[in-house]
Amino acid sequence: MPAKSFWLMKSEPDECSIDDALAMPRQTVPWFGVRNYQARNFMRDAMRIGDGVLFYHSGCAEPGIAGIGEVASTPYPDATQFDPKSPYHDAKSSRESPRWVLVDVRVLRKTRYLALAELRRHEALADMAVLRKGNRLSITPVTPAEWRYLGTLLGSASR
Numbered sequence: 001m002p003a004k005s006f007w008l009m010k011s012e013p014d015e016c017s018i019d020d021a022l023a024m025p026r027q028t029v030p031w032f033g034v035r036n037y038q039a040r041n042f043m044r045d046a047m048r049i050g051d052g053v054l055f056y057h058s059g060c061a062e063p064g065i066a067g068i069g070e071v072a073s074t075p076y077p078d079a080t081q082f083d084p085k086s087p088y089h090d091a092k093s094s095r096e097s098p099r100w101v102l103v104d105v106r107v108l109r110k111t112r113y114l115a116l117a118e119l120r121r122h123e124a125l126a127d128m129a130v131l132r133k134g135n136r137l138s139i140t141p142v143t144p145a146e147w148r149y150l151g152t153l154l155g156s157a158s159r
Helices: 018-023 037-046 116-120 144-154
Strands: 006-011 028-030 052-057 064-071 104-115 139-142
Touching (some): 006 144, 018 064, 037 139, 052 104, 064 116, 064 144, 139 144
Parallel strands (some): 006 052
Antiparallel strands (some): 006 139, 028 104, 064 104
């Protein structure tokens, strides 16, 4: 069995916040709308059911980690790519050959809010992908060491 991986997944809270996810059936949300090939490839090729997820609020006044979750499904086609009314529509994609996938994410718990500014103050997180200049990816890998360290800041992220 492959080793468990860890991910930071960004969501804009006005589209899907940690509280919205917790209110969903089984506290599970489809991670739709990813339109970056590298982020898509993480979901399609690297994510496994049970991988750890840092639920991160972005596109807001104070970005940061809002909760802990896990990957809850294998990848499957993102239906928004086929909907002409969706802001995530992709006219070049077809049901026979979809370009975009998603995974379901189950929120396990809300944590204290760990803002981006606070993340930057921890030397142990200095190499974290989300902190790199110019990084705009909506999904980034988190190392096991970063996950463990964040567990101490968030109150036991590791399970």
